[in-house]
Amino acid sequence: MASIGEIIFWSMIVLIFVCAGLIILLLAIAFSVSKGxxxxxxxxxxxxxxxxxxxxxxxxxxxxxxxxxxxxxxxxxxxxxxxxxxxxxxxxxxxxxxxxxxxxxxxxxxxxxxxxxxxxxxxxxxxxxxxxxxxxxxxxxxxxxxxxxxxxxxxxxxVYSAPNFTISKNGLIAEAPRWQSRPNVTWLDKNGMQLNSNTQFTSISSDIVQVVSNLSGPLTSAEIYTCSIKNSFIQSISEVTGDGILKNSYFVTSSSPEMLPLRLLSTVSFLFYFLVW
Structure with a gap:
């Protein structure tokens, strides 16, 4: 059984190593900051x-x-x-x-x-x-x-493009001249509820297609409808009224889901190394 003196001695050793690790970590951070x-x-x-x-x-x-x-x-x-x-x-x-x-x-x-x-x-x-x-x-x-x-x-x-909108007898038509890999097309109402639509793809070359999507009516001229065209890399979002007036259009790119956990793991490993060392 260890004596009180030995317990105190080894406790001090552990404390010294922990403090040394923290000092090194702080110096590393300070050095990083000093480098811009x-x-x-x-x-x-x-x-x-x-x-x-x-x-x-x-x-x-x-x-x-x-x-x-x-x-x-x-x-x-x-x-x-x-x-x-x-x-x-x-x-x-x-x-x-x-x-x-x-x-x-x-x-x-x-x-x-x-x-x-x-x-x-x-x-x-x-x-x-x-x-x-x-x-x-x-x-x-x-x-x-x-x-x-x-x-x-x-x-x-x-390959991606923003759609153009026209009015048809049955509702709204969105036509995007070129997209890659048959994107997913959805229409939403002002409450975010998905609406019935019919989408056709016309092959242009290889895996590039023209997108034509028809949103069936009846539609309300004052209401905003959202057309989303999306593949694995990017999403086109367009907000248009029932009478075909475009209110807003923009693209949203997807980020890599793998990168954040890897960076987080590297940071945790770095901290753990210096604290243990």
Whole structure:
């Protein structure tokens, strides 16, 4: 049986290790903050096949420079865009100029930065005429005075379009010129109740279709009806009156359900490691 002295001794040892772990954790957090931040407010963008897309990446230095809070010299900024499982770089900027010696040919003459906005913390990448092969995870790395870090952006590529509305003898017709993979189409009334409708798909090419959906009447001219067209990546939401007047139309992109648990697990593991160590 351990003596009181031994219990006190080992209790102190455990306490010392726990305190040391907490100190290291605080230092790690402080170091991270001192290095500024690199992040994206849209980590799961959806590109529309054949159209331009922006992969957003912003950086903020520890001194408040960048991201709209003052400015830094472009000559001191190194921005590197990479894509997972791809040889070569997507794009690199250094010494106030593009450095494309290691650029993968897939992105030749198709990507660029907003160079006039770099000094204010904008490292976003403009990608022109997005292709299916462009889909994947990209890493935006920034090294500048007071900031060093990387943001990840998961680009998904699909085909989508907002519908046009016309009045028919039987009700409303929504016609969207192109969608991928036969999207799910629903109509809702002002109370969110699903309404009876008939949707037809006309093949355009491969798995791209034209969508024509008919909402049967009788309809009320003053009431708002909601038409939703959705595939696994994006949803088109349109609000239209019974007499065909469009009141509101917008897109909602889906986020990856897998990323949050993985990041949460990494954070918990990190905390547990330092507390136990």
């Amino acid at each position: 931040t690199v992040e994206s407010s849209n980590p799961f963008p959806v590109g529309n096949l054949g159209e331009d897309v922006i992969l957003e990446c912003m950086f903020l230095s520890k001194s408040g420079s960048g991201s709209g809070s003052g400015s830094i010299s472009g000559s001191n900024v190194l921005i590197t865009w990479e894509k997972e499982s791809l040889t070569g770089l997507v794009y690199q900027y250094n010494n106030n100029a593009a450095q494309l010696q290691q650029q993968n040919s897939q992105f030749s003459d198709r990507v660029q930065l907003f160079t006039d906005a770099i000094a204010s913390g904008n490292a976003s990448l403009l990608m022109r005429s997005v292709r299916t092969v462009d889909q994947g995870v990209y890493h935006c790395s920034v090294s500048a005075p007071g900031v060093s870090g990387t943001a990840s952006i998961d680009l998904r590529v699909t």
